[in-house]
Amino acid sequence: MKRVLILAIVVLLAGATVSAETTLEWWQFWTDPAVKPVIDSIVTEFESAHPDINVNVTDLTWSNGHEKIVIGFASGRGPDVVELGSDWIAQFAASGQIADLTDDLGADTAGFQGWDMATYEGAIYARPWILGTRVVFLNRDHLTLAGFDTTWLPVSFAQFYDAIHRIDSAGRSQGIYGWGSNTAEKHRLYKKFLPFFWSYGAQIFTDDREYCVLSSLMAVEALKQYKKLHDLYGYVDSQRGIEDAFLNGNVGVILSGDWLLKRIELEDRDINLASTLFPGPQYPGRSFKGGEFLAISEMSDHREEALTFIEFVTSPENQLRFCKANRSANPSSLTAQQDAYFQDNIHLQTFIKQIQFAKHPPVDPDWVYIEDEIEQAVEDALFGDGLPATALLKAQQQISEIMEQ
Amino acid sequence: MTSRRLSRFLFASPWVLSFVIFWAFPLLYSLWMGFTDYRLLSRSGPEWVGFDNYVALFSDSDFLNSLKNTFIFVIGTIPVTTVIALALALLVNREFKGRGIFRSAYFLPWVTSMVVVALIFTNLFQRGGYIALLAQMVGLDVPTHGFLYDSSTALYSIMAMDVWMAVGYYMLIFLAGLKAIPDELYEAAEISGASSLRQFFTITLPLLRPVALFILVINSIKSFQVFVEIFVMTKGKFDTSTVVYFIYETGLQTQFKFGYASAAAYVLFVIIGLFSLLQFTVIRRRQPLW
Numbered sequence: 174m175k176r177v178l179i180l181a182i183v184v185l186l187a188g189a190t191v192s193a194e195t196t197l198e199w200w201q202f203w204t205d206p207a208v209k210p211v212i213d214s215i216v217t218e219f220e221s222a223h224p225d226i227n228v229n230v231t232d233l234t235w236s237n238g239h240e241k242i243v244i245g246f247a248s249g250r251g252p253d254v255v256e257l258g259s260d261w262i263a264q265f266a267a268s269g270q271i272a273d274l275t276d277d278l279g280a281d282t283a284g285f286q287g288w289d290m291a292t293y294e295g296a297i298y299a300r301p302w303i304l305g306t307r308v309v310f311l312n313r314d315h316l317t318l319a320g321f322d323t324t325w326l327p328v329s330f331a332q333f334y335d336a337i338h339r340i341d342s343a344g345r346s347q348g349i350y351g352w353g354s355n356t357a358e359k360h361r362l363y364k365k366f367l368p369f370f371w372s373y374g375a376q377i378f379t380d381d382r383e384y385c386v387l388s389s390l391m392a393v394e395a396l397k398q399y400k401k402l403h404d405l406y407g408y409v410d411s412q413r414g415i416e417d418a419f420l421n422g423n424v425g426v427i428l429s430g431d432w433l434l435k436r437i438e439l440e441d442r443d444i445n446l447a448s449t450l451f452p453g454p455q456y457p458g459r460s461f462k463g464g465e466f467l468a469i470s471e472m473s474d475h476r477e478e479a480l481t482f483i484e485f486v487t488s489p490e491n492q493l494r495f496c497k498a499n500r501s502a503n504p505s506s507l508t509a510q511q512d513a514y515f516q517d518n519i520h521l522q523t524f525i526k527q528i529q530f531a532k533h534p535p536v537d538p539d540w541v542y543i544e545d546e547i548e549q550a551v552e553d554a555l556f557g558d559g560l561p562a563t564a565l566l567k568a569q570q571q572i573s574e575i576m577e578q
Numbered sequence: 579m580t581s582r583r584l585s586r587f588l589f590a591s592p593w594v595l596s597f598v599i600f601w602a603f604p605l606l607y608s609l610w611m612g613f614t615d616y617r618l619l620s621r622s623g624p625e626w627v628g629f630d631n632y633v634a635l636f637s638d639s640d641f642l643n644s645l646k647n648t649f650i651f652v653i654g655t656i657p658v659t660t661v662i663a664l665a666l667a668l669l670v671n672r673e674f675k676g677r678g679i680f681r682s683a684y685f686l687p688w689v690t691s692m693v694v695v696a697l698i699f700t701n702l703f704q705r706g707g708y709i710a711l712l713a714q715m716v717g718l719d720v721p722t723h724g725f726l727y728d729s730s731t732a733l734y735s736i737m738a739m740d741v742w743m744a745v746g747y748y749m750l751i752f753l754a755g756l757k758a759i760p761d762e763l764y765e766a767a768e769i770s771g772a773s774s775l776r777q778f779f780t781i782t783l784p785l786l787r788p789v790a791l792f793i794l795v796i797n798s799i800k801s802f803q804v805f806v807e808i809f810v811m812t813k814g815k816f817d818t819s820t821v822v823y824f825i826y827e828t829g830l831q832t833q834f835k836f837g838y839a840s841a842a843a844y845v846l847f848v849i850i851g852l853f854s855l856l857q858f859t860v861i862r863r864r865q866p867l868w
């Protein structure tokens with residue numbers, strides 16, 4: 174009897190092992206009704222193609238998703254696969270929460286953009302999924318009002334500033350401002366300033382990362398010019414407020430992302446839109462870039478399955494489906510970028526070109542503190558009594574202290 | 579344990595359990611965390627650092643600035659709210675047609691969500707908003723980009739909104755206090771020839787003292803903990819960060835310094851305790867205050 178019982182247990186256990194399924198926990202941010210069905214169908218197709226793997230999707234929100242990820246990792250109940258913003262990768266990599274994927278992904282980087290943002294101290298920690306950058310949007314009617322011909326677009330800072338000045342001069346009496354200038358919004362203001370900063374040739378750190386050089390002459394010039402636009406021609410509001418004003422015809426020129434194209438399409442906005450690369454002293458300048466990445470938890474017991482999954486999600490075909498649903502302009506896949514969807518749309522083309530001339534902030538676990546200091550300097554110069562040079566010098570000293578710590 | 583005592587214990591235990599799990603434990607745990615360097619993103623666990631967090635807080639310009647703003651908020655809003663609430667209570671305590679409508683109207687902001695109110699006022703305070711236009715009409719200087727985008731006006735604008743929102747609630751409490759004062763006292767005062775003003779200072783105010791104490795203490799605690807309006811309207815920018823916003827930023831936003839944030843929370847706890855004690859001591863004096 175005892176032998177029969179043991180045999181039965183062994184058979185049951187063996188059966189259980191054969192039919193065991195792996196469940197992957199995936200935490201992601203896309204809850205938009207236009208995008209969520211695509212996410213769900215990608216997951217369903219993956220599960221059909223891999224019957225031994227289930228994927229459990231948890232939706233996060235942009236307002237508290239970061240907190241949830243941190244708490245999830247800290248409590249040991251984090252996901253296997255997690256979507257991370259480019260700014261967060263260094264933080265999670267440095268704290269050992271996400272896995273080093275260099276050996277798994279390092280040999281297959283050629284077909285994708287954005288690896289620089291996923292690389293911390295020489296190791297790759299995530300796979301690029303959807304990237305993003307900012308381009309210059311102009312209201313063509315306002316350009317015409319200011320005396321520019323119907324195809325003209327600025328290709329240098331001199332022309333860019335002149336266009337803003339002339340739109341403002343011609344339109345202010347009708348409530349039209351030349352430039353949409355961001356108020357002191359956390360995580361947003363510095364992203365608008367850094368394109369000016371980089372385009373003037375300024376750097377946050379020396380190349381060897383030994384010193385902070387935030388208050389260089391080029392940086393001061395960038396902040397002076399940014400402040401001038403703000404003070405003289407600026408319609409100052411939140412990013413959303415600036416975009417509303419632009420779409421309502423109250424602002425001539427703004428710096429914005431691909432979400433603006435989505436708004437124009439979904440809200441059926443009637444605007445004579447032009448888009449161009451961020452100009453710089455010489456064309457083109459350097460815009461800001463970021464993106465969404467897929468990383469694997471260091472604690473995951475299903476690393477191989479997770480790798481298979483992120484490769485599936487970030488495949489060119491699935492990126493294309495995602496971009497079409499979300500109207501995203503910058504898939505990380507170079508193959509996806511060649512699709513007629515991007516090639517036939519002049520504004521999406523601007524984004525595809527711009528990302529080649531865009532920079533990302535240093536991949537640094539202390540970036541949250543550094544970002545704060547840069548933002549404070551810009552805020553002091555724009556809204557306080559600080560001169561650009563003194564505001565940047567103060568921030569440089571603070572960042573140097575952070576680096577020393 | 580007798581069955582009677584056991585049943586008492588069992589009846590009380592759900593509340594005791596929830597108190598221990600959701601209040602007492604977090605309270606003590608955060609007190610302990612305040613003495614550690616605990617960061618949620620740290621590879622290592624929390625390490626005891628003694629009073630280092632408390633020492634660091636008092637040399638942290640962000641914290642000190644938040645503390646300053648919190649005191650400005652408390653000292654600026656409490657007297658104004660209390661005086662206006664009392665004045666309104668005296669007004670709606672009189673017999674006149676439609677006073678029920680006034681009472682409801684004054685109380686309505688209090689039952690509206692703070693987030694909704696804050697969003698509405700964000701629009702009112704912005705450039706071209708009704709408040710900005712009204713200020714211009716009466717010849718006041720309006721900041722170029724609106725009241726909330728200027729360090730010299732942002733905090734005061736939020737304080738004004740807070741007073742508008744809270745005044746109806748405290749009016750209602752004062753009204754309850756007024757109703758509890760016996761009419762005989764006023765009749766006797768009138769027979770003695772006391773003027774209305776004298777009646778107010780010798781009868782109404784002294785008898786409202788317990789109500790005033792309650793309002794001051796409750797309003798102080800609420801004001802020291804101001805957060806939602808700051809979060810919705812300015813995100814702590816334009817010199818509007820308060821202590822609770824600082825705690826949120828430090829502990830839950832980008833830095834995840836739980837130890838440091840817990841220490842800041844306990845500093846606020848002590849301040850609120852001392853402030854309440856001061857109010858109790860002053861208002862419970864036997865001598866008349868007014």
